[in-house]
Amino acid sequence: MKVLLTIVLSLITSNAFSFSLNNTVGAAFSKNTVPVNIADNCTNLGVSSAELLSMVSDAGTMYWNTVSTSRLRITAGSVVSVDSKFYTDKVCTTNSGSCEPNTDLTVASDILITCNGDTTDNFPNAQKTVLAITIPNNISDRTINGALIAINDRSDNIFQDQSRAKMVSVLAHEIGHAVGLGHSPVGDSLMYYTLVPVRDRLGWDDIDGITYLYPREQPFGCGTIEDINNSGKGAPLLFVLLMPFLLIQLLKLRDRFSHSFS
Ligand SMILES: [Zn+2]
Incomplete structure (x- = not known):
């Protein structure tokens, strides 16, 4: 029985932690509400900056903001002007397995979505179907200060070529990377490594991952829960708990009186 329990627990454990992180330190934004800004520099994407901002809002509402156990809330920020390097330069200076972020593209705060048309390093012919490259490129210790999402332009x-719903799910997937999550091997996850036909909500693995990085804290104190079907029945229980104390007091009184009158 003990062996069986261990096996069951290990199955639960491996299932619960099949999500991965996209950095080695488990970094996360310290703020609860993280705005996503849009660089006004897309030329071939087929959607306006205002529409991208609207999609970001939906990516928050439909996906990441639905997790009651996570403190993270994604909001639509602003349309912003950025240096032309964000369109032309490579996101990573080295890209052999892990990314060394290009410091020229460091995002000072929050999440920035930029278009990028670099066909040498970011989106060469061999990888022209890559939708975007995302990296939290401003991390101090275990805190993400800023993250960059570069969309293939x-x-x-x-x-x-994607439907609006698919574009929203792609942006939500990239935002998942921007806030610290890696890919999931679980097929029904938003963070699954490849696009699936329909993805309109988070999977359990996404919920586990975002809750791990952004746990919702409960105020310090005793956790209480009230059984509304038994309200008013607490008094007898209190009486039972106080019985030993009352008994001792009665015995003391008896001793006191017996001493006085003897
Ligand atoms: Zn991905």
Whole structure:
């Protein structure tokens, strides 16, 4: 029985932690509400900056903001102007397995979505179907200060071919990377490594991952729960708990009186 329990627990454990992180320190934003800003620099994406901002809002509402056990809330920020390097430069200076972020593209705070048309390093012909590259590129200790999402803006990008719902799920997936999550091997996850036909909500693995990085804290104190079907029945229980104390007091009184009158 003991062995069986161990096996069951290990199955639960491996299932609960099949999500991965996209950095080695488990970094997360310290703030609870993280705005996502849109760089006004897309030329081939097929959607306006205002529409992208609207999609970001939906990515928060439909996906990440639905997790009651997570403190993280994603909001639509602003349309912003950025340096032309965000469109032309590579996101990573080295890209052999892990990414060394290009410090010229460091995002000072929050999440920035930029278009990028670099066909040399970011989106070469061999990877022209890559939708976006995302990296939290401003991390101090275990805190993410800023993260960059670079959307493929090649003239033949495949982002423009997606439905609006699919675009929202792609942005939600990239936001997942921006806040610290890696890929999940679980097929029904938003953070699954490849696009699936329909994904309109988070999977359990996404919920586990975001709750791990952004646990909702409960105020310090005793956790209480009230059984509304038994309200008013607490008094007898209190009496039972106080019985030993009352008995001792009665015995003391008896002793006192017996001493006085003897
Ligand atoms: Zn991904």
